[in-house]
Amino acid sequence: QVQLVESGGGLVQAGGSLRLSCAASGRTFSTYAMGWFRQAPGKEREFVARISLSGITSYYADSVKGRFTISRDNARNTVYLQMNSLKPEDTAVYYCAADRFYSGTYAYESEYDYWGQGTQVTVSS
Numbered sequence: 001q002v003q004l005v006e007s008g009g010g011l012v013q014a015g016g017s018l019r020l021s022c023a024a025s026g027r028t029f030s031t032y033a034m035g036w037f038r039q040a041p042g043k044e045r046e047f048v049a050r051i052s053l054s055g056i057t058s059y060y061a062d063s064v065k066g067r068f069t070i071s072r073d074n075a076r077n078t079v080y081l082q083m084n085s086l087k088p089e090d091t092a093v094y095y096c097a098a099d100r101f102y103s104g105t106y107a108y109e110s111e112y113d114y115w116g117q118g119t120q121v122t123v124s125s
Contacts, residue, residue: 002026002098002114009094009119012086020081022096022116029077033099035112036070036081038092047107049081059106086123093118
């Protein structure tokens with residue numbers, strides 16, 4: 001069982017930056033790949049980024065590539081999402097998720113076993 005708690009959301013102007021954090025409970029954090037998803041009002045939840053167990057490999061949605069960076073600190077049981085050059089269309093609730101056994105569908109919600117409660121990011125124009 002893994003419990004995930006996101007933080008770092010808030011209101012920022014377009015072009016600004018935010019860093020989201022997701023703290024995980026338990027001693028097995030390093031055995032989970034981690035992902036970030038987001039859900040904008042009236043839209044389905046969508047994949048944002050994923051990072052491997054070791055942190056060496058990462059994947060990004062095309063819409064955030066080059067602006068967002070996912071990273072992790074296994075000693076601190078924490079995964080981060082650095083968001084730069086934010087746009088109003090990045091406004092959403094951001095969720096972190098943990099994946100115990102990779103089945104090859106990293107961009108799908110069904111791949112992930114545990115989810116946080118979400119943190120709101122609002123980007124004003």
